[in-house]
Amino acid sequence: MNLFTEIRSLVLDTLQAMQEAGELPGGLDTANVTVEPPRDAAHGDMATNAAMVLAKPAGMKPRDIAGALAERLSGESWIESAEVAGPGFLNLRLSASVWQGVIHKALAGGEAFGRSEMGKGQKVNVEYVSANPTGPLHVGHTRGAVFGDALASLLDYAGYDVTREYYINDGGAQVDVLARSVYLRYLEAHGQAVAFEDGTYPGDYLVPVGEALKAEVGDAYVDQPESVWLEKVRDFSTDKMMDLIRADLKALGVEMDVFYSEKSLYGTGRIEEALNALEEKGLIYEGVLEPPKGKVPEDWEAREQTLFKSTEHGDDVDRPVKKSDGSWTYFAPDIAYHYDKVSRGFDALIDVFGADHGGYVKRMKAAVSALTDGRVPLDIKLTQLVKLYKNGEPFKMSKRAGTFVTLRDVVDQVGSDVTRFVMLTRKNDAPLDFDFDKVLEQSKENPVFYVQYAHARVCSVLRKAEAAGIDVSDAALSATDISGLTHEAELAVAKKLAEWPRLVEIAARTHEPHRVAFYLYDLASELHALWNRGNDEPGLRFLQEDDPATSQAKIALARAVTVVISAGLGILGVVPAEEMR
Known part of the structure; x- marks a missing residue:
């Protein structure tokens, strides 16, 4: 139930009636007619641009159209008033019964209130995290994991068929470095003194992996050349790291549907198949790239390579897919991987990358556009850096040095729920400070506390009402008479509830789950404002002494708030609080 869509339908029906009555020319295209919240809430509940859109094709003045439309809409039971503003905008105020109806619909719909069929079952692949399997996930991965998971849940809520996917980067040189690092820990487990050279991973997280390798093979690899152990230790180490990564993701409440190995693309003909496509x-050719812009590196030399004509699909330059020595570039398996996604029948692809992948966006979009002739859209969302603070001091991290702050460090300190909510309190492409x-502050300045406190407050009211013998079941509340809820503070809460279905569709369409976190904070603010006014105006309190019917009506409003907060937190992967501790 999207109230804005319903009011738009009312406006369109009215415009049709005006055409049939000769007040407007027939055959007008109303596709661009919108009904949205006005920029200034003081102007009304909703505003339509109908007169502005139709004035030119109708050959009429916008204000004349708006005036005639206002006169007709004013006779509708849903419309309290319709006022022409500016050059021809029409501001609408809805009757109290409309907002009261939202409360009943929220209670009757429960978790389904706000769910949308916008996606129409389209298959969407959301790839996120996809960290190199060379160590535990760090705080930067945490933001990508939370964002990707919330986006997947949001799209599911909006009616899409979503697959969550992790691309294991196990096909490059970094896994050889991992194997050598684990081998040093293996030798250490056998009592040998070892030195970690530059380019290896000295983190303590590899100590148990080295010990596990010793338990697996004994001393079979001790003092043996790489040719004996490198491949086997690489596979062993990658498996152990992926076990660790899966456990870290689970601690954050993230579970993938698919783990896809980059290594599976090599030697299987899949890369060749994608490039053949x-x-x-006519998009693959042999050529020489221009030197890079700016200062040319001393070791740069012009050499013939196999290139992809990515410029024909929006990229700045063509991209090499095979080096002059015949080996694949890192871009080639990525093309093959996305070709595989497309072959699996997805209607849309979303990749969630870290901030360091900004230069990768155009080439990957060009590849998918070329492979699908533009049929399958690829949206790449970049998550900016997270700056950690504790006791007023910044936390620093360095993956190679082994002193980085891990995902598990963050979750162990503040919990999964706080971690997830805070990671969504900024748009994905804006830097985030995590203090x-x-x-963990209990204040209005802490959005996760403020939203959870609103939910817990209502739960407290429900418990007290139940103890007083008031039926607070959803069935009873959704049937109770709420016509007495007419105070501006009560209607303000109902109006914010009405925005939820529309917000879901906007957030899903723009791939911006942070909008849900922002909305929940605003909804919580309206609930808290009503609660606080009740301290001064007893008639606004949810529990009215010796008046169970009025109490039940007011509790219906409060309960509707928790329905939406619970649904919104569910999208974010956060468990609603029943009480605050």
Whole structure:
């Protein structure tokens, strides 16, 4: 139930009636007519641009159309008033019964209130995290994991068929470095003194992996050349790291549907198949790239390579897919991986990358556009850096040095729920400050506390009402008479509830789950404002002494708030609080 959509339908029906009555020319295109919240809430509940859109094709003045439309809409039971503003906008105020109806619909719909069929079952692949399997996930991965998981849940809520996917980067040189690092820990487990050279991973997280390798093979690899152990230790180490990564993700409440190995693309013909598909379109050729812009590196030399004509699909330059020595570039398996996604029948692809992948966006979009002739859209969302603070001091991290702050460090300190909510309190492409002290504060400045406190407050009211013998079941509340809820503070809460279905569709369409976190904070603010006014105006309190019917009506409003907060937190992967501790 999207109230804005319903009012738009009312406006369109009215415009049709005006055409049939000769007040407007027939056959007008009303596709661009919108009904939205006005920029200034003081102007009304909703505003439509109908007169502005139709004035030119109708050959009429916008204010004349708006005036005639206002006169007709004013006769509708849903519309309290319709006022022409500015050059021809029409501001609408809805009757109290409309907002009261939202409360009943929220209670009757429960978790389904706000769910949308916008996606129409389209298959969407959301790839996120996809960290190199060379160590535990760090705080930067945490933001990508939370964002990707919330986006997947949001799209599911909006009616899409979503697959969550992790691309294991186990096909490059970094896994050889991992194997060598684990081998040093293996030798250490056998009592040998070892030195970690530059380019290896000295973190303590590899100590148990080295010990596990010793338990697996004994001393079979001790003092043996790489040719004996490198491949086997690489596979062993990658498996152990992925076990660790899966456990870290689970601690954050993230579970993937698919783990896809980059290594599976090599030696299987899949890379060749993807590039052949591009070659058949005339997009693969042998050529020499121009030198990079700016200062040219001393070791740069012009050499012939196999190139992809990515410029024909929006990229700045063509991209190499095979080096002059015949080996694949890192871009080639990524093309093959996305070709595989497309072959699996997805209607849309979303990749969630870290901030360091900004230069990768155009080339990957060009590849998918070329492979699908533009049929399958690829949206790449970049998550900016997270700066950690504790006791007023910044936390620093360095993956190679082994002193980085891990995902598990963050979750162990503040919990999964706080971690997830805070990671969504900024748009994904904006930097985020994560202060371990502030995220646990119990104040309005802490959004996760403020939203959870609203939910817990209502739960407290429900418990007290139940103890007083008031039926607070959803069935009873959804049937109770709430016509007495007419105070501006009560209607303000109902109006914010009405925005939820529309917000879901906007957030899903723009791939911006942070909008849900922002909305929940605003809804919580309206609930708290009503609660606080009740301290001064007893008639606004949810529990009215010796008046169970009025209490039940007011509790219906409060309960509707928890329905939406619970649904919103569910999208974010956060468990609603029943009480605050």
